[in-house]
Amino acid sequence: xxxxxxxxxxxxxxxxxxLCGADGARAQTPAPAAPPAAAPRPDDTPSIxxxxxxxxxxxxxxxxxxxxxxxxxxxxxxxxxxxSYINLIGTLNHIVNFRFTPDIAxxxxxxxxxxxxxxxxVKYAFGQVNLDDWMSRGSWxxxxxxxxxxVDFQEGIYRYRFQGxxxxxxEGYLSSSDAGLSFRYNMPSNYGEIHVGLYNGExxxxxEVNGQKALQVRASVRPFAKGRAALRGLRVHGFYDADNYxxxxxxxxxxxxxxxxxxxxxxxxxxxxxxxxxSVSRASVSGRGYSLWATPRAKxxxxxxxxxxxxxxxxxxxxxxxxxxIVGASYWFPHQGAVTSALLVDYDGQTFHxxxxxxxxxxxxxxxxxxxx
Numbered sequence: 001x002x003x004x005x006x007x008x009x010x011x012x013x014x015x016x017x018x019l020c021g022a023d024g025a026r027a028q029t030p031a032p033a034a035p036p037a038a039a040p041r042p043d044d045t046p047s048i049x050x051x052x053x054x055x056x057x058x059x060x061x062x063x064x065x066x067x068x069x070x071x072x073x074x075x076x077x078x079x080x081x082x083x084s085y086i087n088l089i090g091t092l093n094h095i096v097n098f099r100f101t102p103d104i105a106x107x108x109x110x111x112x113x114x115x116x117x118x119x120x121x122v123k124y125a126f127g128q129v130n131l132d133d134w135m136s137r138g139s140w141x142x143x144x145x146x147x148x149x150x151v152d153f154q155e156g157i158y159r160y161r162f163q164g165x166x167x168x169x170x171e172g173y174l175s176s177s178d179a180g181l182s183f184r185y186n187m188p189s190n191y192g193e194i195h196v197g198l199y200n201g202e203x204x205x206x207x208e209v210n211g212q213k214a215l216q217v218r219a220s221v222r223p224f225a226k227g228r229a230a231l232r233g234l235r236v237h238g239f240y241d242a243d244n245y246x247x248x249x250x251x252x253x254x255x256x257x258x259x260x261x262x263x264x265x266x267x268x269x270x271x272x273x274x275x276x277x278x279s280v281s282r283a284s285v286s287g288r289g290y291s292l293w294a295t296p297r298a299k300x301x302x303x304x305x306x307x308x309x310x311x312x313x314x315x316x317x318x319x320x321x322x323x324x325x326i327v328g329a330s331y332w333f334p335h336q337g338a339v340t341s342a343l344l345v346d347y348d349g350q351t352f353h354x355x356x357x358x359x360x361x362x363x364x365x366x367x368x369x370x371x372x373x
Contacts, residue, residue, distance in 0.1 A: 045091075052087065053370075059364055101123045104118050124204075149239065158266070168253065171311050179208075193219075223236065255272050325348075330343060
């Protein structure tokens, strides 16, 4: 009986050891992975943001001189508000947003009773459909009065719009805004973007005057997006604007260039080719030009502005050229977030060579103020 009890006890101990071992084995087995967390829902809360942009300056003209009502010669000089914006940027949900920007600018039309007054007009007024749910982040479609593909993009790299326009706009060949429909595709991994749009072609401050439309395309590629950090800021660009003044009367612009962005330096170079035939009864006029600029900056907010533009407006008279030199020094005040303000002192000189009508050299020294929030 004792033997039976002993055997029974040993059997019970053996079973318990086996059971404990099985529980230990189960305890050592990794728990099944939890199902992946659902992606956070996009924020669809409607919102609106209000901002403003101010360009102000004091400009002294060294040449040419002007003459007052009594025939006295003097150097024109004035305080001026060159441009002021009020930005209203709204979001209806993560797909649809909009922008409305009134532009307050000086009226310069000689036939207008408002000549010299600051007038209110619309610079941007568009709706945007974000395509992040279907394409790479940053892709969208816009409809309305909006930024054109080339000028606004350049201004994001060349930060001195408050001193003067970028090359193609300053020479009168392009505008920063127009009414139309456009699409932007942002390449994955930050390799570049494509922006294509169909516009009236008359700029935002004029009505459509013909049945023609401007097709504008810009492609920008960042060849070293995954390369060394020092080279990631290099981008190459190509832009083409196919438009007509009248049927079969071309208004064409082509621009190629490269830009470089770095914490200590932004720089750019571009080559512009144009063709203008205002009527089929007139010959087409071809123009060519180039621009180089650099803005080296220090860590304490000081920055230099160096720029040279050269334009031949009619290649059939290739010795007729105009050139512009800009040299300046600026201080960018430290701020947090998207607020930007700067003070710039610059020299802006333009010369004209071999034009049929003699044009005097233009020399200006100015103090410019930028406030953007």
